[in-house]
Amino acid sequence: KVEALLYKAIALMDSNKLKEAIETFLQVIKKNCGERTRSTYLLLAIAYKKNNQPEIAIRTLDELLKRSKNNLKALMYKGKILSEMKNWQEAKDMFELAAKLDPNNIGAYLAIFDCEYHLKNYKAADEVYNKIAKSNTNIPIKSIPTI
Numbered sequence: 001k002v003e004a005l006l007y008k009a010i011a012l013m014d015s016n017k018l019k020e021a022i023e024t025f026l027q028v029i030k031k032n033c034g035e036r037t038r039s040t041y042l043l044l045a046i047a048y049k050k051n052n053q054p055e056i057a058i059r060t061l062d063e064l065l066k067r068s069k070n071n072l073k074a075l076m077y078k079g080k081i082l083s084e085m086k087n088w089q090e091a092k093d094m095f096e097l098a099a100k101l102d103p104n105n106i107g108a109y110l111a112i113f114d115c116e117y118h119l120k121n122y123k124a125a126d127e128v129y130n131k132i133a134k135s136n137t138n139i140p141i142k143s144i145p146t147i
Helices: 002-014 019-030 035-050 056-066 072-083 088-101 106-118 122-132
Strands: none
Touching: 002 019, 002 035, 019 035, 035 056, 035 072, 056 072, 056 088, 072 088, 088 106, 106 122
16 A cells, blocks of 8 residues: 555656645655655655755755665755755755765765855865866766866
């Protein structure tokens, strides 16, 4: 039953029936199904964000992070939403936590670079840029933004 509800919510979200998807995700969460609940919180946050409710998406991610503080996807998604809201310092904090959890997460470092740049912390942005450039990645250096 819970699995069917979860699939229904995902289908509703894919069909852009966001209010119904949100209600259905909340039903799944109320059933409290351990591991599945964590992924449902993330999906719920995505639905809120798609429904132009970024603040509620952030609160949803905060609830997930209370339950699973090392949830890399939640940290990255919260950072992304905060960046879109131009909350650069808070976004940077999320991306830094993600980078600590996964030091090979180039996406987190690129996001930190972007935040530092928008915060006008050019020296820090340059240090992050150099770290990315020196890392063993398949990202062409020319694709990394320059200061």
